[in-house]
C-alpha cells in the first residue's frame with residue numbers, strides 16, 4: 377500500500393516522493409499553492425470550508441428562488457443564513473413568492489441575531505474568523521449584503537440615531553443603522569424575477585451537466601451584470617473586475633452540482649469531461665486549473681487535488697485556499713506537512729471545538745504551536 381502513488385486510482389509505484397513519476401513531474405511544475413494542495417490532497421475532504429458546507433446544506437431549500445439563492449450565496453455566514461431562512465417561521469418561503477419587504481425583514485432579523493451583543497452566538501464569531509481568511513469577507517457577508525440591499529447604512533460619529541436601530545456587526549465592531557427601507561430589496565427581487573433565468577436541467581450525465589451549467593452560468597453573469605447597475609453588489613471596483621459575479625456564479629453552480637450528485641445513482645462519472653471545461657464555468661482568476669495538464673480529465677484533476685475523483689468543481693478552490701499559506705510561509709509549510717503525523721488529529725480537534733474545518737492557514741499555524 378505504502379509504495380503506491382498517493383493519487384487515488386493511479387496505482388503506479390511511487391518514486392522517492394508520495395507520487396509516481398508522472399504525478400511527481402506535474403507537482404514539480406505547480407505554483408507553491410498547487411504543490412501544497414497536492415501534498416495535502418488526502419485531507420481535502422475534511423477541509424471543506426464552512427461557507428461551502430453551509431451553502432450546500434441550504435441550497436435545496438432555496439434552489440427554486442433565484443433572488444434568494446443569490447442572497448444566501450452572498451451572506452455566506454451560516455448563522456446569518458439560518459436566521460434568514462428561519463425568520464418568522466420561514467416566511468421567506470411564503471406562497472406568492474419572495475417580495476422585497478419580506479427579504480428586507482428577514483435580513484433585519486439576521487442582523488439582530490448576528491449583531492455584536494453579549495448574546496451573539498460564539499459559533500458566529502468563529503465563523504467570521506474563519507471566513508475572513510478567505511479574502512472575500514470584504515465584499516460578502518451579512519453586513520456587505522445588507523448594505524448593498526439598503527437595509528443598513530454605516531453610521532457616522534455625529535449620528536444622533538435611535539439607539540435601538542444602531543448595531544455593531546462583524547469582527548471590527550463597525551456600527552450600522554438599520555434603515556428598514558425595503559426599496560432596494562424590491563428593485564433587486566423584481567430585477568431577478570423579470571429576467572426569468574431558467575434553472576439548469578437536472579442532468580445525471582456529467583458531460584451534459586457541465587454543458588448545461590456553462591449555459592446557465594452565462595445567463596446568470598449577464599443578469600448579475602445588469603442588476604449590478606441598480607443594486608451595488610460588492611464594491612464598484614470589484615464588480616467591474618467580475619470578481620463578485622464570478623463568486624456568486626460559482627456558488628450557485630456548486631449548489632446545483634450538489635443537488636445532482638445527491639440525486640444521481642450511480643455517482644456522476646467525470647472521466648469524459650476534460651479539466652479545461654471547468655475554466656469556462658468557474659472563476660479561475662489565479663489560473664490554478666490552467667497549471668494542470670490540459671489532457672487530464674476532471675476525475676484525474678479532482679483525485680490529484682481533492683483526494684477523490686468526484687469533486688472536480690472544488691479543484692480550483694482548494695488551490696486558492698492554500699495560497700495564503702504559500703504566500704506567508706513559502707516552502708517551509710510543505711516541509712512541515714511532509715513530516716507531520718498529527719495533521720489529521722489537529723483537524724479533528726479543531727472540528728470538535730468549532731463544528732467546522734480549519735482554514736489551511738489556521739491549520740498550518742495550529743501545527744506550529
Ligand SMILES: [Zn+2]
Pocket residue numbers: 381382383386387388395396397398399
Ligand atoms: Zn501517480
